[in-house]
Amino acid sequence: MASKKMRRLHPCKNLVLYFHDILYNGKNAANATSAIVGAPSWGNRTILAGQNHFGDMVVFDDPITLDNNLHSNPVGRAQGFYLYDKKEIFTAWVGFSFALNTTDNKGTINFAGADPLMNKTRDISVVGGTGDFFMTRGIATLMTDAFEGEVYFRLRVDIKLYECY
Numbered sequence: 001m002a003s004k005k006m007r008r009l010h011p012c013k014n015l016v017l018y019f020h021d022i023l024y025n026g027k028n029a030a031n032a033t034s035a036i037v038g039a040p041s042w043g044n045r046t047i048l049a050g051q052n053h054f055g056d057m058v059v060f061d062d063p064i065t066l067d068n069n070l071h072s073n074p075v076g077r078a079q080g081f082y083l084y085d086k087k088e089i090f091t092a093w094v095g096f097s098f099a100l101n102t103t104d105n106k107g108t109i110n111f112a113g114a115d116p117l118m119n120k121t122r123d124i125s126v127v128g129g130t131g132d133f134f135m136t137r138g139i140a141t142l143m144t145d146a147f148e149g150e151v152y153f154r155l156r157v158d159i160k161l162y163e164c165y
Helices: none
Strands: 013-022 034-038 057-065 076-084 092-101 106-115 121-129 137-148 152-163
Touching: 013 076, 057 092
Parallel strands: none
Antiparallel strands: 013 057, 013 152, 034 057, 057 076, 076 092, 092 106, 106 121, 121 137, 137 152
16 A cells, blocks of 8 residues: 655745836736737727627746835736636636746746636635746735735735645
């Protein structure tokens, strides 16, 4: 009989970071950090589609900060995409990396999963990383910390890593 592998019950590393997304709306090219790159036939690339934004795909290169202030010094970039994948409810599927470059943390943390946006907190998988986060695994709890219409939102990301090498 094969022995059961013991799972780590406590995280080997915790991080709390914020990322700030400013969606291009046709008027804010200088400040935008994300843009609609795919839209359904009834939508366009400067305004999110109706029906819970179903069919829109957005790519982003957002600043990451240690606090919730957009103007704080960035510690890295959140780079990836989200796509709105349901007509019935406001939800998205996300795939992105945190590229961190500080004296404390250098490397990437990779995330993927469903993001049911109407929930106060949402968990997505940490599926790997590079540098200080080589082959890491864990869970990230997302919380929408602020939003301004459909142009700006800020996410608080509470990362708990359970495999650290």
